Every structure is written in structure tokens, then in C-alpha cells.
Amino acid sequence: MENKNAIQVNHLTKMYKLYDKPSDRLKDALGLTKKKLYREHYALHDVNFDIHEGECVGIIGTNGSGKSTILKIITGVLTPTEGEVKVNGRISALLELGAGFNMEYSGLENVYLNGTMIGFSKEEIDARLDDILEFADIGDFIHQPVKTYSSGMFVRLAFAVAINIDPEILVVDEALSVGDVFFQSKCYHKFEEFKKQGKTILFVSHDLSSVSKYCDRVILLNKGRKLDEGSPKQMVDLYKQLLVGQNPVKQQEENAEKSSDDRKKGNFQSNPNMLEYGNRMAEITDFDVLDDKGMRSNTIEKGSSFKIRMKVRFNETIQEPIMAYTFKNIKGTEITGTNTMFEKIHVERSDKNDVCTVTFTQEMNLQGGEYLLSFGCTGYKDGDFTVFHRLYDACNITVVSAKNTVGFFDMNSRVEIQCED
Numbered sequence: 001m002e003n004k005n006a007i008q009v010n011h012l013t014k015m016y017k018l019y020d021k022p023s024d025r026l027k028d029a030l031g032l033t034k035k036k037l038y039r040e041h042y043a044l045h046d047v048n049f050d051i052h053e054g055e056c057v058g059i060i061g062t063n064g065s066g067k068s069t070i071l072k073i074i075t076g077v078l079t080p081t082e083g084e085v086k087v088n089g090r091i092s093a094l095l096e097l098g099a100g101f102n103m104e105y106s107g108l109e110n111v112y113l114n115g116t117m118i119g120f121s122k123e124e125i126d127a128r129l130d131d132i133l134e135f136a137d138i139g140d141f142i143h144q145p146v147k148t149y150s151s152g153m154f155v156r157l158a159f160a161v162a163i164n165i166d167p168e169i170l171v172v173d174e175a176l177s178v179g180d181v182f183f184q185s186k187c188y189h190k191f192e193e194f195k196k197q198g199k200t201i202l203f204v205s206h207d208l209s210s211v212s213k214y215c216d217r218v219i220l221l222n223k224g225r226k227l228d229e230g231s232p233k234q235m236v237d238l239y240k241q242l243l244v245g246q247n248p249v250k251q252q253e254e255n256a257e258k259s260s261d262d263r264k265k266g267n268f269q270s271n272p273n274m275l276e277y278g279n280r281m282a283e284i285t286d287f288d289v290l291d292d293k294g295m296r297s298n299t300i301e302k303g304s305s306f307k308i309r310m311k312v313r314f315n316e317t318i319q320e321p322i323m324a325y326t327f328k329n330i331k332g333t334e335i336t337g338t339n340t341m342f343e344k345i346h347v348e349r350s351d352k353n354d355v356c357t358v359t360f361t362q363e364m365n366l367q368g369g370e371y372l373l374s375f376g377c378t379g380y381k382d383g384d385f386t387v388f389h390r391l392y393d394a395c396n397i398t399v400v401s402a403k404n405t406v407g408f409f410d411m412n413s414r415v416e417i418q419c420e421d
């Protein structure tokens with residue numbers, strides 16, 4: 001069955017004219033000169049994509065890559081310089097906080113103002129009012145002018161209106177990050193409900209774990225152009241390369257010419273500011289992480305098998321060295337880790353100049369999010385515990401997850417329910 005498109009973006013370009021002086025803008029507007037007095041700045045450059053009905057699609061990209069511009073054009077707030085957008089369905093947008101709200105009106109008046117703007121009658125809004133007020137949960141503040149609201153209250157009301165007016169397409173721009181965690185979880189719960197009802201969601205976020213969790217597909221923008229689109233994992237991977245200043249497009253082209261062995265190298269970033277210490281009787285000379293396809297990567301899908309490798313060179317003969325890794329969360333709490341001793345892989349002795357590679361293979365059971373991986377080579381020297389070499393926070397690992405449970409890791413429960421009358 002062919003998918004119907006909820007949104008079609010065709011050759012979308014938005015160019016801003018940047019003038020050095022306000023007087024140049026005026027001269028240009030009045031047609032007083034034939035000289036070009038402006039520089040062209042492309043917020044979007046020939047962007048194309050389709051969003052099918054019922055999909056939840058994320059748009060990610062660095063600051064200024066054009067994410068908000070696209071959403072504003074889709075929702076009709078901005079007009080494109082070239083190209084067009086076709087929207088098939090009633091759209092509700094949560095863009096800039098409470099855009100379309102009148103600051104002097106009370107919350108309640110704004111609910112009616114917004115509802116009317118979207119084309120609802122007073123009776124239709126009356127019918128939805130209880131749901132809106134319950135979702136916003138801002139109590140008596142609903143009767144106060146919106147200008148007296150905190151940014152949190154503002155977004156609660158704006159979101160409550162946006163999702164309770166039965167949109168077929170919901171467009172959300174990062175606004176959720178303003179609410180507290182409880183409100184955020186309520187919003188995400190609503191997202192899930194929307195998805196189940198087959199509604200279309202388009203959302204822009206810098207929060208890669210919610211993009212991974214909620215989106216079926218992700219569009220990656222860079223400097224006004226669509227760099228790529230694909231699964232959340234693939235796009236988060238590419239985006240991370242962009243963040244560290246690499247040019248992923250170029251790499252992809254280069255990769256096409258490389259042998260499959262070379263391609264296996266993938267893209268793995270270590271932390272240039274990692275902390276190192278130890279007496280260097282043994283040294284960790286290399287390390288990496290391989291995903292389930294054997295590609296070097298800082299992004300691992302939850303539930304997939306992955307490998308952690310470390311190469312150790314022994315500068316002296318060492319009895320029973322222990323090689324280890326540890327995962328910490330970004331707050332620095334040790335979440336998990338193991339070593340060759342716990343795993344009962346005893347190395348009796350390593351001679352001077354020996355080089356060995358230790359590979360730990362396991363399933364990723366950590367919840368989606370950001371982690372830091374540390375490595376160590378330790379042992380006993382003359383009966384004393386000795387650190388030969390430790391690399392703290394040697395690299396980051398992003399766990400991409402489509403399902404998060406409670407706490408740090410997933411028990412991978414299998415659930416059965418038996419009901420009796």
C-alpha cells in the first residue's frame with residue numbers, strides 16, 4: 001500500500017538579504033539603485049523531503065542549520081523564496097513559545113483566541129476546554145494575563161492548546177525542553193497517544209535521546225541543506241561527526257572508494273581531554289568500540305551486541321595484569337564495568353614488549369542516553385595494587401534506544417499476562 005504524504009517539501013529555499021546598512025535596505029526597497037547592496041544568506045537551500053501520514057519524523061542539525069525556518073514555512077509563518085510545501089491535514093504547531101498568544105489577555109482568553117485562529121467555533125472550544133485546562137494544570141493562573149506567567153506555565157498552556165484541538169499533524173520545535181520533567185513526560189505520553197492514533201508528528205530537537213526514542217525517521221540538516229535522512233541511529237551518528245567538525249559527506253564519498261576493511265574503521269572519536277595516569281609499566285596504546293556490524297562507532301543501539309577493544313603494550317614483565325573498562329553517566333556515577341579478572345580470563349604473565357588486544361563482547365543494556373567510557377590496566381606489583389595505566393573518560397558512547405525502562409539499565413523482562421474472569 002502506498003503511503004500518503006502528510007507533508008511534502010519540494011525544492012524549498014529561503015534566502016535572506018543581508019544589508020550592511022539600514023539605508024541600503026531602504027534604497028533597495030525603493031528601487032533607488034541598480035547596484036546589489038546586499039549579501040545573500042541561505043537559511044535553506046533546495047531542501048526536499050516527504051513525511052508520510054502517521055510518521056513521527058525528527059529534524060536535527062547544528063545551530064543555524066535551518067530547522068526552525070523549515071517548520072515556520074510548513075506552518076505558514078514564513079514564506080519561502082523558492083519551492084513549495086504541501087500540507088495535507090489540519091496542522092497544529094508548537095513553535096516559538098506561545099506565538100500567537102496575546103500577552104495582555106488572560107490564559108483563558110488566549111485559549112479562545114488561539115482556537116478561533118485555527119478555525120474552531122466557540123462551542124468547539126468549550127467542548128475541549130476541560131481537557132486543555134487539565135493538561136495545562138496551571139490552576140487559577142488561567143485567569144491572569146499571560147504576561148505574568150513563568151516560561152514553564154506559558155509552554156504548558158501553549159502545548160495544552162496545541163494538542164487538544166485535534167490536530168492531524170503536530171509540529172513541535174524544541175519547546176518541550178522548557179517544561180519540568182513531569183510535564184515533559186506528560187507531553188511525550190501524548191506523543192505516544194498521537195502516534196497510536198496514526199497522527200503525524202514533526203519535531204525539532206537537540207535532545208538526541210528523545211529523537212531516537214520517538215522518531216521513526218530523522219532528517220539531518222547542515223547549513224541550510226539536507227545532508228541525509230534515515231534511521232535515528234544513522235543520523236545521530238552523522239550528526240555527531242558534524243559536531244566534532246568533520247565533513248561526513250566527504251567521508252561517505254571517500255568511503256565508497258575504500259575497501260570493506262577500511263570501511264570497517266567507521267567513525268570513532270576519542271576524547272582529546274581524557275585524563276591519563278599510572279606508572280606506565282603497561283600502556284593502553286589504542287581502544288575503540290565496535291557496533292553490531294563491526295563498525296567503529298560511538299553510537300550503540302540498545303539491545304544490540306557490541307565490542308569494546310583495548311590494545312595494551314607491556315613495557316615491563318608483569319604478572320597477572322588486569323584489563324578493565326567502566327561506563328559512567330555524565331554525572332560521573334559508575335554505572336557498570338568489568339575486567340579480565342572478574343571475567344576469569346587470567347593472563348598469567350606478560351613479558352616486556354608484548355602487545356595484546358583485549359576484546360569485551362556484550363549486549364548494550366543501558367538506557368538510551370550519553371555515557372563515558374574509561375579503560376584501565378592494573379595489577380599487583382610486589383603485593384601492592386598498582387595502576388599501570390588508566391584512561392578516564394576516554395570516549396563518549398551514545399546509546400540510542402527506542403524503548404527506555406526505569407533506571408540505569410534494562411532487565412529485558414519478558415512479560416506475560418493471564419486474566420481470569
Ligand SMILES: Nc1ncnc2c1ncn2[C@@H]1O[C@H](COP(=O)(O)OP(=O)(O)OP(=O)(O)O)[C@@H](O)[C@H]1O
Pocket residue numbers: 016041042043061062063064065066067068069070
Ligand atoms: N530574519 C532573518 N534574517 C536573516 N537571517 C536569518 C533570519 N532568520 C534566520 N536567519 C538565518 O537563517 C539560518 C537558519 O536559521 P534557523 O533559525 O532556521 O536555524 P535552526 O537550525 O533552527 O537553529 P537553532 O538550532 O539555533 O534554533 C541561520 O543562519 C540564521 O541566522
